[in-house]
Amino acid sequence: MKYSSCCPKCQNTEIAVVAGGGFKGNLYNTITFGFSTVYLTRYVCTVCGFTENYVDDSEDLQKMKDKFCNPGKDSEFV
Ligand SMILES: [Zn+2]
Known part of the structure; x- marks a missing residue:
């Protein structure tokens, strides 16, 4: 949806x-962990309402990776 600009459910x-x-204006569409807040960009189909969320910031993606993909490594205070 982000790349195709087309709803996968109804092709709108x-x-x-x-x-x-x-x-x-979209303060609450977030993932928070430790002291980090990651903002999501939401893609909403205007016909059927299907919604996708994306983390658009590559630094935020790296933070997510450090936190959730390397559980042995504590990056809580980075
Ligand atoms: Zn749709």
């Missing part, structure tokens, strides 16, 4: 893109 091509973040 009008996708609403709602960026996450306190200054983008």
